[in-house]
Amino acid sequence: MTRQRSVILEELRKVDTHPTADDLYNIVRMRLPHISLGTVYRNLEYLVASGEIARLESAGSSMRFDGDVSGHQHVRCVHCGRVADLVYPPAVPALHGIRVEGFDKIVGVRVEFDGVCERCAPRADAASPPE
């Protein structure tokens, strides 16, 4: 493993903020001032492919990365995109017995909750119409 890759992995595992590639670039630059954003992207792709980190995919928002690859659940703020781990996750739906036309089998399930984070809550209240 290259030094760049190990620094990226180390920094990602230190935080629980599920940073974007840009966030990580800014963190890693403190230690490796000459690293490029492209190098950060390439190493993140490699680490995802090798199963050392996880990529959080969600339509319409920027890709985030997780140094914790245990199968845990996330909540995403619908206003700012901030992501947090669920501390007491509810049971996920069972996979066996699910039948979908055109699919041979179901191999996994991803659950992501939508939320409003503390920082966005006052704004969200102000924006919602009066009852």
Ligand SMILES: [Zn+2]
């Ligand atoms: Zn928020």
Ligand SMILES: [Zn+2]
């Ligand atoms: Zn997570």
